[in-house]
Amino acid sequence: MSTPIKDDSRHSTSSSTISSAPFNSIVGEHPNAVTNRFFSYERIEEISNYLRKKIAAAPEVAIICGSGLGGLAELITDKISFPYNEIPYFPSSTVPGHRGNLIFGILNGIYVVCMQGRFHPYEGYTTALCAMPVRVMKMLGAHSLIVTCAAGAINKDYNIGDMMIIKDHLNFSNFAGPRFPPVGHAYDREYVTLMKQVAIKHGHELREGIYSGLGGPCYETIAEIRALRILGGDAVGMSVVHEVTVGAHCGFRILGLALLTNKCLTEYNAAHESLHEEVIRISELKANDMQQLILNFVGVLKENYV
Numbered sequence: 001m002s003t004p005i006k007d008d009s010r011h012s013t014s015s016s017t018i019s020s021a022p023f024n025s026i027v028g029e030h031p032n033a034v035t036n037r038f039f040s041y042e043r044i045e046e047i048s049n050y051l052r053k054k055i056a057a058a059p060e061v062a063i064i065c066g067s068g069l070g071g072l073a074e075l076i077t078d079k080i081s082f083p084y085n086e087i088p089y090f091p092s093s094t095v096p097g098h099r100g101n102l103i104f105g106i107l108n109g110i111y112v113v114c115m116q117g118r119f120h121p122y123e124g125y126t127t128a129l130c131a132m133p134v135r136v137m138k139m140l141g142a143h144s145l146i147v148t149c150a151a152g153a154i155n156k157d158y159n160i161g162d163m164m165i166i167k168d169h170l171n172f173s174n175f176a177g178p179r180f181p182p183v184g185h186a187y188d189r190e191y192v193t194l195m196k197q198v199a200i201k202h203g204h205e206l207r208e209g210i211y212s213g214l215g216g217p218c219y220e221t222i223a224e225i226r227a228l229r230i231l232g233g234d235a236v237g238m239s240v241v242h243e244v245t246v247g248a249h250c251g252f253r254i255l256g257l258a259l260l261t262n263k264c265l266t267e268y269n270a271a272h273e274s275l276h277e278e279v280i281r282i283s284e285l286k287a288n289d290m291q292q293l294i295l296n297f298v299g300v301l302k303e304n305y306v
């Protein structure tokens, strides 16, 4: 069995191990064993060592860019860029708006690692594999994780183009991995406060709310959106929760930021349906505001925490 990731997590303890459920060798390898290889300590270490030899410093902040939001990487200087398909064991990006590069460099005075595009379970990858880069970025030294995404607005008061700080999530995707990591405080409250201050200081309006993470790849039915609204969801998307779950497990301080690219349908007589092209168009239109928020937040982190 693979060794679980050994980390200095707030949460994980030596008892946080991967199940060693018995499996029948006649049938073949147990599915858990296959999944576990994606986040075994040795594999994460191998990938980290491959990257460490080529980068200038240990990154302090890790950033994951959502659909159409990868332009943030253009603000990074002294860049070293790795296309995902050149990194051992990395999957490929298959979703438009996700360019598929891991970029190291300096952002507003801090050495960062930035995923220019993420992996989604609906691309056919396990959730464990989709979240595997989070473990790599932690092993390389990052202490804070900033996750961005495009999302549909469920909250009636939220509009297209609004930016929403994620204060919590509803997890409707399945997962395989270490058992029972606590996620009640996955989104760092201090970072939420800091980000709100940054937004006020730089004149950005920021919503706050709950992100509902669904498996996709179809957009939601009207019944689903109505149900999510009753459950307290303010926004909906097909990512984030697997990264945040793994990020919390390996001890990251996490900030989540969603760009609301469309209003979700709640009425049967409404004509407009969501389209990914529209999601990307709005993301790109508002990308500059998201970038400025992140740039300034990272600057504040440098002053206060690093």
Ligand SMILES: O=P(O)(O)O[C@H]1O[C@H](CO)[C@@H](O)[C@H]1O
Pocket (backbone or CB within 6 Å): 065, 066, 067, 095, 118, 120, 148, 149, 150, 151, 216, 237, 238, 239, 240, 275, 276, 279
């Ligand atoms: O969450 P990100 O990667 O920003 O992408 C969002 O945009 C896609 C749907 O348009 C889905 O993948 C959804 O999760």
